[in-house]
Amino acid sequence: MSDWLRETLHPDYAQALRVDEMLYDSKTEHQRLKVFQNGTFGRVLTLDDVVQTTEGDNFIYHEMLTHVPILAHGAARRVLIIGGGDGGMAREVLRHTSLDHVTMVEIDAGVVEFSKEYLPMLSAGAFEDPRLTLVIDDGAAFMRETTEKFDVIIVDSTDPIGPGEVLFTDTFYGHARRALTADGILVTQNGVPFLQGAELSNSMRAFKALFADWGCYTATIPTYAGGPMAFGWGTDGPAGRVPLDVLQSRFDTAKIETGYYTPEVHKAAFALPGYIKRLLP
Structure with missing residues:
Protein backbone atom coordinates (compact mmCIF):
# COMPACT_ATOMS: atom_id res chain seq x y z
CA MET A 1 0.00 0.00 0.00
CA SER A 2 1.34 3.44 -0.98
CA ASP A 3 2.09 6.15 1.54
CA TRP A 4 0.73 9.67 1.29
CA LEU A 5 2.57 12.93 1.80
CA ARG A 6 0.34 15.48 3.51
CA GLU A 7 1.24 19.11 2.92
CA THR A 8 0.20 21.43 5.72
CA LEU A 9 1.38 24.80 4.43
CA HIS A 10 -1.93 26.44 5.40
CA PRO A 11 -3.54 26.34 8.88
CA ASP A 12 -7.04 25.39 7.70
CA TYR A 13 -6.39 23.53 4.48
CA ALA A 14 -4.15 20.65 3.35
CA GLN A 15 -3.52 18.57 0.28
CA ALA A 16 -2.11 15.06 -0.03
CA LEU A 17 -0.13 13.36 -2.77
CA ARG A 18 0.35 9.61 -3.02
CA VAL A 19 3.97 8.50 -2.69
CA ASP A 20 4.36 5.57 -5.06
CA GLU A 21 8.12 5.46 -4.52
CA MET A 22 10.40 7.63 -2.38
CA LEU A 23 13.45 8.41 -4.51
CA TYR A 24 15.32 10.86 -2.27
CA ASP A 25 14.97 11.99 1.34
CA SER A 26 17.71 14.00 2.96
CA LYS A 27 18.15 17.04 5.17
CA THR A 28 20.57 19.74 4.01
CA GLU A 29 21.91 22.70 5.96
CA HIS A 30 18.83 24.71 5.02
CA GLN A 31 15.89 22.34 4.55
CA ARG A 32 14.66 18.76 4.11
CA LEU A 33 14.47 17.64 0.52
CA LYS A 34 12.31 14.86 -0.83
CA VAL A 35 11.70 13.55 -4.31
CA PHE A 36 9.06 10.91 -4.90
CA GLN A 37 7.12 9.34 -7.72
CA ASN A 38 3.39 10.04 -8.11
CA GLY A 39 1.09 8.42 -10.64
CA THR A 40 -0.40 11.67 -11.94
CA PHE A 41 2.36 14.24 -11.45
CA GLY A 42 5.45 12.10 -12.03
CA ARG A 43 8.41 13.11 -9.91
CA VAL A 44 7.54 15.55 -7.12
CA LEU A 45 9.99 17.78 -5.23
CA THR A 46 9.15 18.96 -1.71
CA LEU A 47 11.06 21.15 0.73
CA ASP A 48 10.07 20.58 4.34
CA ASP A 49 7.05 18.63 2.99
CA VAL A 50 5.79 21.60 0.96
CA VAL A 51 5.39 20.93 -2.77
CA GLN A 52 7.85 23.00 -4.82
CA THR A 53 7.50 21.56 -8.30
CA THR A 54 6.40 18.47 -10.15
CA GLU A 55 7.35 16.83 -13.40
CA GLY A 56 3.73 16.97 -14.49
CA ASP A 57 2.65 20.59 -14.00
Whole structure:
Protein backbone atom coordinates (compact mmCIF):
# COMPACT_ATOMS: atom_id res chain seq x y z
CA MET A 1 0.00 0.00 0.00
CA SER A 2 1.34 3.44 -0.98
CA ASP A 3 2.09 6.15 1.54
CA TRP A 4 0.73 9.67 1.29
CA LEU A 5 2.57 12.93 1.80
CA ARG A 6 0.34 15.48 3.51
CA GLU A 7 1.24 19.11 2.92
CA THR A 8 0.20 21.43 5.72
CA LEU A 9 1.38 24.80 4.43
CA HIS A 10 -1.93 26.44 5.40
CA PRO A 11 -3.54 26.34 8.88
CA ASP A 12 -7.04 25.39 7.70
CA TYR A 13 -6.39 23.53 4.48
CA ALA A 14 -4.15 20.65 3.35
CA GLN A 15 -3.52 18.57 0.28
CA ALA A 16 -2.11 15.06 -0.03
CA LEU A 17 -0.13 13.36 -2.77
CA ARG A 18 0.35 9.61 -3.02
CA VAL A 19 3.97 8.50 -2.69
CA ASP A 20 4.36 5.57 -5.06
CA GLU A 21 8.12 5.46 -4.52
CA MET A 22 10.40 7.63 -2.38
CA LEU A 23 13.45 8.41 -4.51
CA TYR A 24 15.32 10.86 -2.27
CA ASP A 25 14.97 11.99 1.34
CA SER A 26 17.71 14.00 2.96
CA LYS A 27 18.15 17.04 5.17
CA THR A 28 20.57 19.74 4.01
CA GLU A 29 21.91 22.70 5.96
CA HIS A 30 18.83 24.71 5.02
CA GLN A 31 15.89 22.34 4.55
CA ARG A 32 14.66 18.76 4.11
CA LEU A 33 14.47 17.64 0.52
CA LYS A 34 12.31 14.86 -0.83
CA VAL A 35 11.70 13.55 -4.31
CA PHE A 36 9.06 10.91 -4.90
CA GLN A 37 7.12 9.34 -7.72
CA ASN A 38 3.39 10.04 -8.11
CA GLY A 39 1.09 8.42 -10.64
CA THR A 40 -0.40 11.67 -11.94
CA PHE A 41 2.36 14.24 -11.45
CA GLY A 42 5.45 12.10 -12.03
CA ARG A 43 8.41 13.11 -9.91
CA VAL A 44 7.54 15.55 -7.12
CA LEU A 45 9.99 17.78 -5.23
CA THR A 46 9.15 18.96 -1.71
CA LEU A 47 11.06 21.15 0.73
CA ASP A 48 10.07 20.58 4.34
CA ASP A 49 7.05 18.63 2.99
CA VAL A 50 5.79 21.60 0.96
CA VAL A 51 5.39 20.93 -2.77
CA GLN A 52 7.85 23.00 -4.82
CA THR A 53 7.50 21.56 -8.30
CA THR A 54 6.40 18.47 -10.15
CA GLU A 55 7.35 16.83 -13.40
CA GLY A 56 3.73 16.97 -14.49
CA ASP A 57 2.65 20.59 -14.00
CA ASN A 58 5.85 22.63 -13.59
CA PHE A 59 5.58 23.94 -17.13
CA ILE A 60 2.70 26.25 -16.16
CA TYR A 61 4.58 28.00 -13.37
CA HIS A 62 7.86 28.24 -15.24
CA GLU A 63 6.35 29.43 -18.52
CA MET A 64 4.33 32.19 -16.86
CA LEU A 65 7.23 33.55 -14.81
CA THR A 66 9.57 33.63 -17.83
CA HIS A 67 7.74 34.22 -21.09
CA VAL A 68 5.43 36.93 -19.73
CA PRO A 69 8.22 39.37 -18.73
CA ILE A 70 10.68 38.42 -21.49
CA LEU A 71 8.17 38.74 -24.33
CA ALA A 72 6.61 41.85 -22.77
CA HIS A 73 10.04 43.47 -22.62
CA GLY A 74 10.82 42.61 -26.20
CA ALA A 75 14.55 43.37 -26.08
CA ALA A 76 15.82 41.56 -22.98
CA ARG A 77 19.44 40.44 -23.10
CA ARG A 78 20.30 39.83 -19.44
CA VAL A 79 18.09 37.94 -16.99
CA LEU A 80 18.54 37.27 -13.26
CA ILE A 81 16.84 34.33 -11.53
CA ILE A 82 16.71 34.32 -7.73
CA GLY A 83 16.10 30.75 -6.53
CA GLY A 84 15.02 28.07 -8.96
CA GLY A 85 17.53 25.44 -7.87
CA ASP A 86 15.71 22.67 -9.74
CA GLY A 87 16.64 24.36 -13.04
CA GLY A 88 13.13 24.63 -14.46
CA MET A 89 13.15 28.42 -14.55
CA ALA A 90 16.56 28.48 -16.23
CA ARG A 91 15.28 25.96 -18.77
CA GLU A 92 12.43 28.21 -19.87
CA VAL A 93 14.47 31.43 -19.79
CA LEU A 94 17.23 29.92 -21.92
CA ARG A 95 14.76 28.86 -24.58
CA HIS A 96 14.93 32.50 -25.64
CA THR A 97 17.91 32.38 -28.00
CA SER A 98 17.98 36.19 -28.10
CA LEU A 99 19.31 36.32 -24.52
CA ASP A 100 23.02 36.91 -23.99
CA HIS A 101 23.38 36.00 -20.33
CA VAL A 102 21.42 34.49 -17.45
CA THR A 103 22.55 34.63 -13.81
CA MET A 104 20.92 32.20 -11.39
CA VAL A 105 21.39 32.65 -7.63
CA GLU A 106 20.49 29.65 -5.45
CA ILE A 107 21.13 29.51 -1.70
CA ASP A 108 21.37 25.73 -1.46
CA ALA A 109 23.93 23.89 -3.60
CA GLY A 110 22.34 20.63 -2.47
CA VAL A 111 19.12 21.47 -4.32
CA VAL A 112 21.01 21.96 -7.57
CA GLU A 113 23.05 18.78 -7.27
CA PHE A 114 20.21 16.45 -6.39
CA SER A 115 17.96 18.08 -9.03
CA LYS A 116 20.54 17.24 -11.68
CA GLU A 117 20.41 13.62 -10.56
CA TYR A 118 16.78 13.11 -9.60
CA LEU A 119 14.94 15.76 -11.65
CA PRO A 120 16.99 16.11 -14.85
CA MET A 121 13.83 16.57 -16.91
CA LEU A 122 13.22 19.92 -15.18
CA SER A 123 16.52 21.56 -16.13
CA ALA A 124 16.71 19.73 -19.49
CA GLY A 125 20.35 20.67 -19.97
CA ALA A 126 20.05 24.26 -18.74
CA PHE A 127 22.96 23.93 -16.30
CA GLU A 128 25.28 23.15 -19.24
CA ASP A 129 24.23 26.20 -21.29
CA PRO A 130 27.26 28.53 -21.62
CA ARG A 131 25.00 31.56 -21.19
CA LEU A 132 24.14 30.51 -17.61
CA THR A 133 26.17 31.57 -14.59
CA LEU A 134 25.20 29.71 -11.40
CA VAL A 135 25.94 31.53 -8.14
CA ILE A 136 25.54 29.73 -4.81
CA ASP A 137 24.63 32.56 -2.46
CA ASP A 138 21.82 34.04 -0.44
CA GLY A 139 19.55 35.79 -2.94
CA ALA A 140 18.97 38.79 -0.70
CA ALA A 141 22.71 39.26 -0.13
CA PHE A 142 23.42 38.99 -3.85
CA MET A 143 20.74 41.54 -4.67
CA ARG A 144 22.02 43.92 -2.02
CA GLU A 145 25.62 43.76 -3.24
CA THR A 146 25.40 43.36 -7.02
CA THR A 147 26.41 46.22 -9.30
CA GLU A 148 25.12 44.44 -12.41
CA LYS A 149 22.01 45.50 -14.31
CA PHE A 150 19.34 43.14 -15.63
CA ASP A 151 16.48 43.54 -18.09
CA VAL A 152 14.34 40.96 -16.29
CA ILE A 153 14.57 39.75 -12.68
CA ILE A 154 12.60 36.62 -11.77
CA VAL A 155 12.17 35.78 -8.08
CA ASP A 156 11.45 32.05 -7.95
CA SER A 157 11.22 31.89 -4.17
CA THR A 158 9.81 29.42 -1.72
CA ASP A 159 7.00 30.63 0.55
CA PRO A 160 7.84 33.49 2.98
CA ILE A 161 8.92 31.17 5.76
CA GLY A 162 12.44 30.03 6.62
CA PRO A 163 15.12 30.84 4.00
CA GLY A 164 12.56 32.41 1.62
CA GLU A 165 11.19 34.97 4.08
CA VAL A 166 13.77 37.67 3.31
CA LEU A 167 12.82 37.61 -0.39
CA PHE A 168 9.44 39.19 0.42
CA THR A 169 10.70 42.33 2.18
CA ASP A 170 10.51 45.95 1.07
CA THR A 171 14.30 46.14 1.33
CA PHE A 172 14.79 43.21 -1.05
CA TYR A 173 12.37 44.67 -3.59
CA GLY A 174 14.16 48.00 -3.37
CA HIS A 175 17.48 46.38 -4.14
CA ALA A 176 15.88 44.52 -7.04
CA ARG A 177 14.53 47.79 -8.43
CA ARG A 178 18.04 49.28 -8.34
CA ALA A 179 19.41 46.28 -10.28
CA LEU A 180 16.96 46.72 -13.17
CA THR A 181 17.73 48.51 -16.41
CA ALA A 182 15.59 51.56 -17.28
CA ASP A 183 12.76 49.51 -18.81
CA GLY A 184 13.47 46.39 -16.77
CA ILE A 185 10.80 44.14 -15.27
CA LEU A 186 10.63 42.44 -11.87
CA VAL A 187 8.34 39.40 -11.50
CA THR A 188 7.81 37.43 -8.31
CA GLN A 189 6.07 34.36 -6.96
CA ASN A 190 3.35 35.61 -4.59
CA GLY A 191 1.44 32.54 -3.52
CA VAL A 192 -2.22 31.58 -3.79
CA PRO A 193 -4.18 34.74 -2.91
CA PHE A 194 -7.27 32.93 -1.65
CA LEU A 195 -5.18 31.31 1.10
CA GLN A 196 -2.18 33.67 1.28
CA GLY A 197 -3.71 37.08 0.76
CA ALA A 198 -1.39 38.91 3.12
CA GLU A 199 1.62 37.72 1.14
CA LEU A 200 0.30 39.38 -2.01
CA SER A 201 -0.89 42.53 -0.24
CA ASN A 202 2.47 43.10 1.44
CA SER A 203 4.39 42.69 -1.80
CA MET A 204 2.02 44.93 -3.73
CA ARG A 205 2.40 47.76 -1.21
CA ALA A 206 6.14 47.66 -1.87
CA PHE A 207 5.66 47.46 -5.64
CA LYS A 208 3.29 50.44 -5.60
CA ALA A 209 5.95 52.55 -3.90
CA LEU A 210 8.71 51.43 -6.28
CA PHE A 211 7.23 51.15 -9.77
CA ALA A 212 5.17 53.27 -12.14
CA ASP A 213 3.50 50.12 -13.50
CA TRP A 214 2.80 47.55 -10.80
CA GLY A 215 0.32 44.80 -10.04
CA CYS A 216 0.02 41.08 -10.53
CA TYR A 217 -1.14 38.41 -12.94
CA THR A 218 -2.29 34.85 -12.33
CA ALA A 219 -2.09 31.24 -13.49
CA THR A 220 -3.61 28.04 -12.16
CA ILE A 221 -1.12 25.32 -11.22
CA PRO A 222 -2.79 22.12 -9.92
CA THR A 223 -0.31 21.27 -7.14
CA TYR A 224 -0.25 24.86 -5.84
CA ALA A 225 -3.71 24.21 -4.49
CA GLY A 226 -6.34 26.67 -3.34
CA GLY A 227 -7.03 28.69 -6.48
CA PRO A 228 -4.91 30.60 -8.99
CA MET A 229 -1.37 31.65 -8.07
CA ALA A 230 -0.38 35.32 -8.24
CA PHE A 231 2.80 36.67 -9.79
CA GLY A 232 3.97 40.15 -8.88
CA TRP A 233 4.76 42.55 -11.73
CA GLY A 234 6.74 45.78 -11.52
CA THR A 235 8.34 48.01 -14.17
CA ASP A 236 8.88 51.65 -15.08
CA GLY A 237 8.88 50.81 -18.78
CA PRO A 238 6.13 50.30 -21.39
CA ALA A 239 6.05 46.49 -21.19
CA GLY A 240 2.63 46.34 -19.56
CA ARG A 241 1.03 48.12 -22.52
CA VAL A 242 2.28 45.86 -25.33
CA PRO A 243 -0.65 45.02 -27.64
CA LEU A 244 -1.63 41.46 -28.46
CA ASP A 245 -0.43 41.56 -32.07
CA VAL A 246 3.06 42.62 -30.97
CA LEU A 247 3.19 39.85 -28.37
CA GLN A 248 2.10 37.38 -31.03
CA SER A 249 4.83 38.56 -33.39
CA ARG A 250 7.49 38.25 -30.67
CA PHE A 251 6.22 34.80 -29.70
CA ASP A 252 6.28 33.64 -33.33
CA THR A 253 9.81 34.97 -33.77
CA ALA A 254 11.00 33.22 -30.60
CA LYS A 255 9.77 29.88 -31.98
CA ILE A 256 9.11 28.46 -28.52
CA GLU A 257 6.67 25.60 -28.02
CA THR A 258 4.63 26.03 -24.85
CA GLY A 259 2.09 24.00 -22.94
CA TYR A 260 0.34 26.89 -21.17
CA TYR A 261 1.61 30.27 -22.31
CA THR A 262 0.06 31.94 -25.34
CA PRO A 263 -0.07 35.65 -26.12
CA GLU A 264 -3.82 35.55 -25.43
CA VAL A 265 -3.24 33.94 -22.03
CA HIS A 266 -0.55 36.55 -21.37
CA LYS A 267 -3.01 39.40 -21.80
CA ALA A 268 -5.86 37.64 -19.98
CA ALA A 269 -3.67 36.76 -16.96
CA PHE A 270 -3.68 40.43 -15.91
CA ALA A 271 -7.51 40.45 -15.65
CA LEU A 272 -8.04 39.89 -11.93
CA PRO A 273 -11.11 38.57 -10.09
CA GLY A 274 -12.63 40.84 -7.47
CA TYR A 275 -11.23 39.10 -4.41
CA ILE A 276 -7.69 39.48 -5.74
CA LYS A 277 -8.24 43.10 -6.77
CA ARG A 278 -9.30 43.85 -3.22
CA LEU A 279 -5.97 42.57 -1.90
CA LEU A 280 -4.11 45.25 -3.84
CA PRO A 281 -3.45 48.61 -2.14
